[in-house]
Amino acid sequence: MTLGQIALWGLVVGFIMSLVVITGFAYTTLLERKVLARMQARYGPNRAGYIPLPGRGKQERKLLKGFMQPAADAVKLFFKEDNTPAFADKWVYNLAPMLAVIPAILVLAVIPWAGDLPWLPEQYDYFAIVPGLNVAVLFILAVTSISVYGIVLAGWASNSKYAVLGGLRASAQMISYELAMSMTIIIPVMLANSMDLGVIVDAQKGGYYVFLQPIAAIIFCIAVMAELQRAPFDLLEAEQELSSGFNVEYGGMRFGMFFMAEYMKMVSFSAIAATLFFGGYRGPFVDQVPMLGFVYMFGKIFLGLFIMIWIRATFPRLRYDQLMSFGWKKMLPLAVLNFIVLAVVMVMAEEGAFDALQQAVLGIFG
Amino acid sequence: MEATLEASPAGDSPAIVADPVVDAIDRLKEKFPEAVTDDPREGYNGLMVNASQLPAVARTLKDELGFDYLSSLTGVDQIEDGKLEAVYHTYSIEKGGGSVTLHVQVDRDNPVIPSLMPIWPGADFQEREAFDMYGIHFEGHPDLRRILTWDGFNGHPLRKDWQEPFYEDAQKPFGSRWPEGNAVHRAEENNPYGKNVQYPAGWVPTGEEYDVETDMYSILKGNDGHTVDRATHMKTDKLTVNIGPQHPSTHGVFRMVVTLDGETILDLKPVMGYLHRNHEKIGERNTFLGNIPYTDRLDYLSSMGNNHGYVLAIEDLMDLDVPERAEWIRILTVELTRICNHLWALGFLLNDLGALQTPMLYFYIERELILDFFETLSGARMMCNYMRFGGVAYDLPDDVRGQPTMAFLNELVNERLPAALDQADRLMTYNEIVRARSIGVGFLSRQDAIAYSMAGPILRASGVNYDVRRAEPYSYYDQLDFDVPVFYNGDIYDRYRVRIEEMKQSIRIIKQVLPHLEATKGAPIISGKPQYAIRMPRPGEAYGRVENPKGELGYYVTTKRRSSNPERYHVRATSFINLTALGKMCIGHKIADVVAILGSIDIVLGEVDR
Numbered sequence: 001m002t003l004g005q006i007a008l009w010g011l012v013v014g015f016i017m018s019l020v021v022i023t024g025f026a027y028t029t030l031l032e033r034k035v036l037a038r039m040q041a042r043y044g045p046n047r048a049g050y051i052p053l054p055g056r057g058k059q060e061r062k063l064l065k066g067f068m069q070p071a072a073d074a075v076k077l078f079f080k081e082d083n084t085p086a087f088a089d090k091w092v093y094n095l096a097p098m099l100a101v102i103p104a105i106l107v108l109a110v111i112p113w114a115g116d117l118p119w120l121p122e123q124y125d126y127f128a129i130v131p132g133l134n135v136a137v138l139f140i141l142a143v144t145s146i147s148v149y150g151i152v153l154a155g156w157a158s159n160s161k162y163a164v165l166g167g168l169r170a171s172a173q174m175i176s177y178e179l180a181m182s183m184t185i186i187i188p189v190m191l192a193n194s195m196d197l198g199v200i201v202d203a204q205k206g207g208y209y210v211f212l213q214p215i216a217a218i219i220f221c222i223a224v225m226a227e228l229q230r231a232p233f234d235l236l237e238a239e240q241e242l243s244s245g246f247n248v249e250y251g252g253m254r255f256g257m258f259f260m261a262e263y264m265k266m267v268s269f270s271a272i273a274a275t276l277f278f279g280g281y282r283g284p285f286v287d288q289v290p291m292l293g294f295v296y297m298f299g300k301i302f303l304g305l306f307i308m309i310w311i312r313a314t315f316p317r318l319r320y321d322q323l324m325s326f327g328w329k330k331m332l333p334l335a336v337l338n339f340i341v342l343a344v345v346m347v348m349a350e351e352g353a354f355d356a357l358q359q360a361v362l363g364i365f366g
Numbered sequence: 367m368e369a370t371l372e373a374s375p376a377g378d379s380p381a382i383v384a385d386p387v388v389d390a391i392d393r394l395k396e397k398f399p400e401a402v403t404d405d406p407r408e409g410y411n412g413l414m415v416n417a418s419q420l421p422a423v424a425r426t427l428k429d430e431l432g433f434d435y436l437s438s439l440t441g442v443d444q445i446e447d448g449k450l451e452a453v454y455h456t457y458s459i460e461k462g463g464g465s466v467t468l469h470v471q472v473d474r475d476n477p478v479i480p481s482l483m484p485i486w487p488g489a490d491f492q493e494r495e496a497f498d499m500y501g502i503h504f505e506g507h508p509d510l511r512r513i514l515t516w517d518g519f520n521g522h523p524l525r526k527d528w529q530e531p532f533y534e535d536a537q538k539p540f541g542s543r544w545p546e547g548n549a550v551h552r553a554e555e556n557n558p559y560g561k562n563v564q565y566p567a568g569w570v571p572t573g574e575e576y577d578v579e580t581d582m583y584s585i586l587k588g589n590d591g592h593t594v595d596r597a598t599h600m601k602t603d604k605l606t607v608n609i610g611p612q613h614p615s616t617h618g619v620f621r622m623v624v625t626l627d628g629e630t631i632l633d634l635k636p637v638m639g640y641l642h643r644n645h646e647k648i649g650e651r652n653t654f655l656g657n658i659p660y661t662d663r664l665d666y667l668s669s670m671g672n673n674h675g676y677v678l679a680i681e682d683l684m685d686l687d688v689p690e691r692a693e694w695i696r697i698l699t700v701e702l703t704r705i706c707n708h709l710w711a712l713g714f715l716l717n718d719l720g721a722l723q724t725p726m727l728y729f730y731i732e733r734e735l736i737l738d739f740f741e742t743l744s745g746a747r748m749m750c751n752y753m754r755f756g757g758v759a760y761d762l763p764d765d766v767r768g769q770p771t772m773a774f775l776n777e778l779v780n781e782r783l784p785a786a787l788d789q790a791d792r793l794m795t796y797n798e799i800v801r802a803r804s805i806g807v808g809f810l811s812r813q814d815a816i817a818y819s820m821a822g823p824i825l826r827a828s829g830v831n832y833d834v835r836r837a838e839p840y841s842y843y844d845q846l847d848f849d850v851p852v853f854y855n856g857d858i859y860d861r862y863r864v865r866i867e868e869m870k871q872s873i874r875i876i877k878q879v880l881p882h883l884e885a886t887k888g889a890p891i892i893s894g895k896p897q898y899a900i901r902m903p904r905p906g907e908a909y910g911r912v913e914n915p916k917g918e919l920g921y922y923v924t925t926k927r928r929s930s931n932p933e934r935y936h937v938r939a940t941s942f943i944n945l946t947a948l949g950k951m952c953i954g955h956k957i958a959d960v961v962a963i964l965g966s967i968d969i970v971l972g973e974v975d976r
Contacts, residue, residue, distance in 0.1 A: 040727040161607045165629075165957070232720065232799060316799045317720020319958045320629050
């Protein structure tokens with residue numbers, strides 16, 4: 001393939017996938033509201049839109065009540081007044097939402113959605129916007145750190161003390177947890193011996209890494225929750241404390257972009273977690289029917305989203321200092337230790353240190 | 367049953383020799399022969415104290431005689447005598463029983479009374495309130511500013527000669543606005559300013575009025591410029607943040623001015639009064655009966671308890687007896703209110719701890735049932751307006767939610783509520799994050815809790831075994847078998863657990879009440895025929911206090927003979943006084959804790975601002 005063809009592929013597939021994921025984001029908000037509502041013994045949104053069914057007698061039957069709610073929310077956000085506070089740094093104030101939302105979409109570039117589909121160009125081994133990127137894991141780390149800027153700058157540019165407090169919490173929290181996350185993100189890389197996400201997924205053919213490295217998987221999931229500012233780590237928007245933290249001064253669609261960034265990141269991090277530890281698009285019969293990869297991938301993303309919502313509905317929030325000490329004193333040492341032990345074991349295995357043991361075990365059972 | 371009721375209030379009868387109140391009064395008179403005398407007025411049973419000797423008397427009362435709890439402090443305008451009066455109700459935590467009431471009268475033109483802040487820090491807000499309402503200057507108070515009205519308010523609204531811009535009359539019912547029948551007269555037209563505001567002399571409302579705020583900012587600790595780090599020459603500023611008045615976690619229009627060093631609280635000042643409507647002035651204009659619905663609006667989550675305190679005070683003045691069935695119904699409704707309130711309070715406390723709304727909404731399921739019962743009982747879910755002088759307004763309904771009332775109540779207290787509390791225990795009480803967030807946070811020691819006049823669950827979470835239902839039993843509480851839950855750590859977690867345990871005790875009380883309700887079916891629920899136009903048979907004062915869910919709620923009412931309106935009507939608002947120690951509890955903690963501590967105090971702004 002020429003460079004132009006690669007670019008064209010990226011554009012077309014990227015456009016389609018972005019549309020899919022943005023719609024998915026909208027429905028993630030609905031999912032969250034519905035699931036939260038059911039967990040809290042309420043109904044949730046059930047007014048905007050329904051599918052009428054022919055009812056028996058006078059009884060009217062409605063299906064999927066409230067499925068147009070995301071559209072109603074979007075319309076509301078677009079038509080709301082979008083004002084800028086006095087003495088705000090206007091340029092940065094307007095830039096910040098974009099800085100938050102763009103990385104959230106960019107991450108999706110490297111996610112493998114399905115295996116070797118028959119109609120793929122022959123150079124590509126799996127279906128992604130940018131397949132075969134050999135620094136994909138680094139790309140994820142680099143891009144997700146950019147979104148911190150969006151939040152910090154939003155807090156700083158708003159000329160509000162609440163927003164500053166929220167922004168400062170954000171920077172501290174996201175940087176702290178990014179360390180632990182990086183230490184665990186390396187582990188699939190070491191196991192698969194590649195930074196290409198497709199290769200990492202393929203390497204999980206024998207068994208998902210969550211079974212091989214459960215500690216790493218758990219630390220990764222917790223760090224992702226913190227990175228995403230989801231409960232119980234949602235300190236920077238902490239409604240009860242900072243009213244809504246860094247985005248308190250934003251309204252209309254600029255607020256909507258922060259909202260969008262949060263939910264897009266939920267989707268993309270669910271996808272990353274699925275890829276790194278839960279076998280990505282792999283599942284039963286996926287080698288025979290590659291299209292099943294999409295199903296498995298969406299299923300795993302949905303599961304990730306559901307668990308995040310579930311946690312939000314059930315846990316109180318940690319305090320800022322508790323969050324920090326948890327991140328630095330518990331998660332990071334554990335992640336580093338896990339990483340070192342795995343590295344040593346792998347090198348020893350390569351050098352043949354376990355050969356004698358293996359022979360002995362085989363001797364017993366063989 | 368009537369006889370037991372007569373004998374029940376401990377310490378009322380002077381025949382008992384060891385009565386701590388009588389003993390304390392005698393010893394005070396012995397020690398301060400010039401300064402302390404019996405109150406000579408008819409119907410008043412406190413002590414008259416010379417203003418200059420007040421701190422010494424209070425010190426003796428607190429340290430030597432054991433009356434260490436300043437329950438209520440308020441002003442009274444005795445305009446006929448040209449005097450302003452301050453009334454102090456002190457109680458003994460150790461011995462329980464009645465109050466030693468101190469009356470201090472000073473000249474109306476130069477009202478100066480020594481502050482009791484050094485002895486009882488809990489006098490802080492109450493003295494500020496008396497200053498605000500009556501202009502009594504409390505000498506030695508470190509921060510004597512207006513508290514409920516705003517800083518540019520003209521005059522002191524509870525003085526009898528103060529008139530608001532649209533003044534019509536001193537007492538209800540007002541005369542006809544159109545005495546001739548057709549002339550349209552509006553009181554608004556009498557206002558010389560043409561608008562509903564008066565400014566004090568010399569006050570220029572030009573936007574400079576925000577200057578009054580500098581008073582508050584300047585007394586905040588740590589708000590004195592920046593510090594410079596020697597090594598790096600970096601300047602560090604302290605940040606002053608206003609949490610509120612518009613804030614999701616202040617439980618209403620309440621404001622906390624906070625100085626921060628990073629996330630740590632250096633100092634905190636509560637600011638209230640945004641909802642102030644001068645409930646006491648309204649109460650003084652209302653007829654006695656007409657004021658009952660207004661008491662609903664104080665602590666609007668526990669209106670039954672509010673009614674109860676008020677009718678107790680008035681029944682004391684009128685010497686009314688309450689029929690047996692009415693007393694049992696009162697206890698039933700008040701204890702249901704307590705459960706209702708605590709479910710709400712804990713739901714919101716957990717919400718403040720960040721547990722979204724899930725626990726809150728789980729608690730609401732049971733609360734709804736109680737509110738449904740109130741609705742069928744009184745016609746209203748929250749503003750019940752249910753109690754009357756000498757009884758209650760309506761008998762129990764036949765059925766609630768399609769179930770016979772007794773079956774409904776039995777199911778509620780035997781199955782639904784215990785199950786809900788067990789669920790709360792399982793899901794939240796031992797939750798790791800709840801414990802991490804609340805244990806050791808917002809600590810208040812036993813001594814401080816008493817000195818700051820804390821009441822209710824906060825007092826009992828600090829290890830003080832004091833419950834008005836036990837200390838000075840009213841209604842039939844002396845015949846009921848229940849425990850007063852006390853915890854000893856004085857932090858948020860213990861306040862949470864006190865409330866859980868109190869609900870269990872309330873269930874226990876209701877279980878004992880239900881057989882009595884069965885037995886007294888059809889008995890009268892109000893003594894005599896309902897009285898609408900009440901004339902007080904005797905002059906005097908009364909202080910009716912009840913253990914409301916949020917703590918001790920007191921009504922101080924004075925009246926003249928044949929009067930249809932109270933002369934002075936004061937509410938000892940629990941939420942308001944419990945806020946006195948908020949600053950002390952918060953200092954040194956993080957911002958997130960402030961919200962949780964406020965949630966653990968459990969305030970209702972209707973009662974704070976009145």
